Amino acid sequence: MTHSTAQSLYTFELPAASHWSLKIKRGLELTLTDITGGANLGMMFYNPENLLERYNAPDTLKCQHTFKLTRGNCLYSDMGRIFCSITADNFGWHETVCGNSRKQHIEKTWGSLSYQDAQNDWRQNGFDAFLVELTKYGLNERDMGANLNLFSKVVADDNGNLSLDTSAAKPGASLTLRFEMDTLVVMHSCPHPLNQAASYPRTPVLCELFEAAPVADDDYCKNFRPENGRGFENNRLYHLGVGA
């Protein structure tokens, strides 16, 4: 483990097709585990001090010259700062361009099922799940940018055609996010919008919070690319109180 203490500060199993949000302080690590294999964890980040600062997928991808996200990558805000770094990942390829499933996707793929009939086994969709959480902070769909879809490997062929590689799924896959600034984390465990499984996927995700080890000069994420070193410098300035 990379954590400075192996003792989880808090453990929560996010049930399948559910949503959750929490503020995570700088210096904590969130380890996420795909318990059964085939999970999709939608996730977005906001700065709780200025909700207009939020996760920016293009800035994240282009500054690290990558389409996939894995260990070493940092997740950037639109203000040139790092919300969190991926310090561990045994899955290897998370995507951030396909957005969310909507009610219409779910009904088209798996048919209509009401809460009245199914109760907590209803087929929640990612868009509504995010909207519920965002509304708690005075945010709405106008504040929704591209989200992360963790544990979903989406590949592009030479012509740019996208597909979800379901063979990548494995029970016990996990990644760890080390928070480099205080962050409002919004998440859902609804199916990936490209998922065409025969039945509506029900995949819980284990969420464990740890205290992170201090970021050393030879830190893997900080040195993964020269851009990340500059991102960390922007965070340092922010925490000095001289950032925007």
Add this chain to the structure above:
Amino acid sequence: MIRESDMLLSEAQESTVVPAGDYLLKKIKRGQTVRITDLEGNQAADTLFYNANNTAERYSAMDTIREQGNVYLSAGTLLRSNFGNPLLEITADTCGRHDTLGGACATESNTVRYDLNKRCMHACRDSWMLAIGEHESVGISKRDITHNINFFMNVPVTAEGGLTFEDGISAPGKYVEMVAHMDVYMLVSNCPQLNNPCNGYNPTPVEITLW
């Protein structure tokens, strides 16, 4: 996909040249056609669209990418909103491929991408902030500035999951043309970026033509 237009310049209603580093905010009515021409080649036109009657509805890169199952934009692409609705459709394209993954340059992201000392260089998001400030009646704010289209920009995705910024595949006179499926505001930042090959280190004007 290369598809030539059958619109005649002689029949255009209006045409505006947008110098490098400037923005253009333009209302396009449903059924109207708009063309963006890369006058000198290798330029990037960083573009956002909004439903003119409800600006909470705006261009969404993710909805567009996901629904067509492809990361590149070209003739035949439906540009979709965050509500999943078609805003415009690309009807002609002599460039062949446009990017919607790379986002727009910003002073903040320039510090990360190039150098901490590049903070005060002019950037696309600055142009959008100015447009918001100068056109409060349109009703958009920073909340509504999300992921855009980079017309004429070439950002290939590799099978290994890489993302590269290549010299533009555009050339002088290449254009992309769209028909509006609803009344939209088009907000173009004609990119001032001096640090990468997307516009050949030399930003140049684009022309916006309306039929």
